[in-house]
Amino acid sequence: xxxxxxxxxxxxxxxxxxxxxxxxxxxxxxxxxxxxxxxxxxxxxxxxxxxxxxxxxxxxxxxxxxxxxxxxxxxxxxxxxxxxxxxxxxxxx
Amino acid sequence: xxxxxxxxxxxxxxxxxxxxxxxxxxxxxxxxxxxxxxxxxxxxxxxxxxxxxxxxxxxxxxxxxxxxxxxxxxxxxxxxxxxxxxxxxxxxx
DNA sequence: CTCCTAATTAGATAACTTTCTAATTAGGAT
DNA sequence: ATCCTAATTAGAAAGTTATCTAATTAGGAG
Numbered sequence: 079x080x081x082x083x084x085x086x087x088x089x090x091x092x093x094x095x096x097x098x099x100x101x102x103x104x105x106x107x108x109x110x111x112x113x114x115x116x117x118x119x120x121x122x123x124x125x126x127x128x129x130x131x132x133x134x135x136x137x138x139x140x141x142x143x144x145x146x147x148x149x150x151x152x153x154x155x156x157x158x159x160x161x162x163x164x165x166x167x168x169x170x171x
Numbered sequence: 172x173x174x175x176x177x178x179x180x181x182x183x184x185x186x187x188x189x190x191x192x193x194x195x196x197x198x199x200x201x202x203x204x205x206x207x208x209x210x211x212x213x214x215x216x217x218x219x220x221x222x223x224x225x226x227x228x229x230x231x232x233x234x235x236x237x238x239x240x241x242x243x244x245x246x247x248x249x250x251x252x253x254x255x256x257x258x259x260x261x262x263x264x
Numbered sequence: 265c266t267c268c269t270a271a272t273t274a275g276a277t278a279a280c281t282t283t284c285t286a287a288t289t290a291g292g293a294t
Numbered sequence: 295a296t297c298c299t300a301a302t303t304a305g306a307a308a309g310t311t312a313t314c315t316a317a318t319t320a321g322g323a324g
Binding site for chain 1: 315
Binding site: 081082085086088089091094097098101102147149152153155156159160161162163165166 | 174175178179181182184187190191194195240242245246248249252253254255256258259
């Protein structure tokens with residue numbers, strides 16, 4: 079896992095919106111595509127970036143590809159924020 | 172506050188390192204610069220991006236400019252992650 | 265085996281980002 | 295007033311990213 083790749087992946091609004099779409103369960107690439115004005119090719123590119131960042135994973139089924147959130151990476155990123163905040167909270171010890 | 176601008180600001184490793192430097196208190200632009208191989212002008216550019224994202228704020232004092240973390244924005248960003256993770260935890264309700 | 269549908273990959277282009285050097289601003293000290 | 299130090303801004307070059315259209319891959323159905 080690389081913070082560099084994860085944060086870069088999170089920096090695009092379309093990719094964050096994809097993560098939001100997956101909050102309530104897996105969704106096929108085509109269904110995800112329908113939520114956006116951009117082409118399926120562009121959505122596919124964003125899915126690849128999210129996959130490389132381990133923020134999502136895919137399951138192939140028939141000729142569909144389903145994507146789903148990988149919550150364990152979210153935990154690691156949150157820990158980074160916690161650390162930044164915590165040291166600050168203990169400021170006046 | 173805009174998630175767009177905050178996440179973009181967080182996507183650069185130098186900028187995340189600046190935030191880490193500020194964990195234990197404010198620091199002048201020059202002192203921050205010393206921690207990096209890049210020029211002061213480049214560091215100044217990164218500070219501007221972080222400031223625009225409200226992740227840091229500045230205090231002018233004599234002819235120094237001190238930067239410090241703005242933890243309230245960190246809270247808001249963490250809430251975004253919490254939301255993403257939470258709906259997933261309740262999956263089997 | 266041919267056709268359809270789902271999705272990706274390739275290649276090009278435009279837009280945005282990072283970095284540098286050089287110039288500028290501004291406060292304080294002599 | 296002049297000079298020094300701290301820091302920023304301007305402008306240019308190089309690198310990276312997002313997007314499109316067109317082509318390709320691959321599974322399933324007839």
